[in-house]
Amino acid sequence: MESHVLERPAVYHANPRALIVTIQGLLPSLTAAERAIGTVLLGARGTTEGGLRLAHVAVLADVSEAAVVKFAKRLGFTGFRELREVLLAYQRLHGVDLHEELSLADDTATVVRKVFSTAMQALSDTQAIFDVRAFESAAAALATAPVRLMFGVGGSATIARDFEHKLLRIGVTSRAHDDPHLMAMSAALLNPGDVVVAISHSGATSAVLEASELARERGATVVGVTNVAESKLAEIADAVLVSASQGSPITGENAASRIAQLTLLDALFVRVAQRFGGDALRNLEFTMGSVARKRLS
Secondary structure: OOOOOOOOHHHHHHOOHHHHHHHHHHHHHOOHHHHHHHHHHHHHHHOOHHHHOHHHHHHHHOOOHHHHHHHHHHOOOOOHHHHHHHHHHHHOOOOOOOOOOOOOOOOHHHHHHHHHHHHHHHHHHHHHOOOHHHHHHHHHHHHHOOOEEEEOOOHHHHHHHHHHHHHHHOOOOOEEEOOHHHHHHHHHOOOOOOEEEEEOOOOOOHHHHHHHHHHHHOOOEEEEEEOOOOOHHHHHOOEEEEOOOOOEOOOEOOHHHHHHHHHHHHHHHHHHHHHHOHHHHHHHHHHHHHHHOOOOO
């Protein structure tokens, strides 16, 4: 599969934050040398213009200048100079980073502020790297698929079930699985035109990957939802929806990404509903009416 990293410098020039988010998302999948370069560039966000010279970055990362240039080109730039221009533009932004690490010593007001700020940053960052083409491809596949499956384990299973619930509200049936055996068996019965929405924060969850690979072998379309743009799941998937969040030792690595992924799938749900038009609205009225009867008056 082709790389799902944003390789469009125009996007970075229009929204410099997208470059920062892209580098953060790439770190887990980079080589040691590339990770060193990425870490230096992320750490240079508060430095002066002189601190962003090619030679300076190479020394700090303990790599050659050629390696830094190669890293810039991997991101889609013509060279380091263009990447540097975007980083400098990012320097001029106000309130560039809302993320603050949580501490067990924080008081209530601080905890609430930090958790909310992290969630808002995750949503903002996810929107910054949003891939319209992948999103539209996923919506089209889901709208026309005879069979729709959602795969996810742990926290991702909750997201899968939530998406299954949303689709059912408009009469679009699907099944969410979090058991490896059920994932494998259901994937083995898929056909071309069917769709799997595979959810994994790391993009490396073995049960999800194995079932997704089997689904691809059967000719089904795989939509990947992950926080790692160049993960194994991204390689397997036909369309990738990438969330962006920074982890925390206290809340866990995927706490904020759940908010971002739920929101991504909320938007996907609306796009699928639009494709069904009036039928979706009628089914929504029917399902809401059926649930209303179960509430105490």
